[in-house]
Amino acid sequence: MDVLAAFARAQNTPIAIDTFQLDGVRDREVLIEMKAAGLCRSDMSFFDGSRDWSDYPLVLGHEGAGVVLECGPGVTHVQPGDHVIPVGIPECGVCPACRSVKTNLCDQYFKPTSRRPFRLHGNPARAFCELGTFSQRIVVRDIQVTKISPLAPMDIVCCLGCAGATGLGAVLFTARMEAGTSAVVFGLGGIGLNVVEGARIAGASMIIGVDSNPAKEPFARVAGVTHFLDASKPGIDILGSIRELTGGGADYAFECVGQADILRQAVECTRIGWGTTVMLGVLPGAQELALRPRAIQEGRRLMGSYLGNVKTRTELPQLVDMYLDGRLHLDNLISHRIRLDQIGEGFDLLASGAARRVVIDF
Ligand SMILES: [Zn+2]
Ligand SMILES: [Zn+2]
Structure with a gap:
């Protein structure tokens, strides 16, 4: 299927938007329709010249929230219609790191994957953190999908995926x-x-x-x-x-x-x-x-x-519940709301220091 997505083309080159082709789901993969995504400085580092990187084009975005549209064979913890936060650090649940209470850094996070669900003009394109939340839809591994309460407003709790979990x-x-x-x-x-x-x-x-x-x-x-x-x-x-x-x-x-x-x-x-x-x-x-x-x-x-040492699938939902309980003032964090086609201005706001968190409403 075709999706609109924002991506980095090279260092010191403005972020761009284009139509990508997105593969269907395979074994243990989830198709998510993004509802909201937060802009983060780590995304910016792929086009503002501050990071050594050569694998372009790179679909950006690693913070967001959406709804599951489809699950591949073997996916058991989410189903179509579930509200989810896709996460940069997987939680496989079975590796030594996932079984330890000391860290959230799942072994799968460090294993390179050759899977590239996005293609641009027919060529496979990588996504930041294997996510790419600045796309209308994404395909991700099930170990990178956190199910959250359907009561949580996605345009607010989307910020928990990176800034919230980290802080x-x-x-x-x-x-x-x-x-x-x-x-x-x-x-x-x-x-x-x-x-x-x-x-x-x-x-x-x-x-x-x-x-x-x-x-x-x-x-x-x-x-x-x-x-x-x-x-x-x-x-x-x-x-x-x-x-x-x-x-x-x-x-x-x-x-x-x-x-x-x-x-x-x-x-x-x-x-x-x-x-x-x-x-x-x-x-x-x-x-x-x-x-x-x-x-x-x-x-x-x-x-x-890294990401606050929060285990992404089992502990992140606790932070969503803190917001729903009224203990967390996430609304105070979001200073600007934009459309996907305004993402360049959104990053300008972030770079200028004038913004706290900028959120894309899809
Ligand atoms: Zn981030
Ligand atoms: Zn693991």
């Missing part, structure tokens, strides 16, 4: 913050606001938000920030301010920007003995991470986290 998961499934502890969040974009939401839900006693754009403060306050530090203020002493507010150092810090110097600052602002930093921002490949060895020797911890 909320960093608090609830990676750091496992305890009630009464303090958190510092560096960078209050789509991921950072979800970290703040997670910290509030975890019962944090203090949530300090740090950003160089003071216009983000009101949204951060709605999410749960108790103190805001404007990093753009001349002469501001971020480390000193955090140590003073927390009485010596924060229990937890979350880096959501993707800069080595900010990550260093995040580690240093945590408390001696147990301060824990979770690294969420993606550092450009060429950057090296230099930490002061004593900062770690003094008992601080630095943790990595």
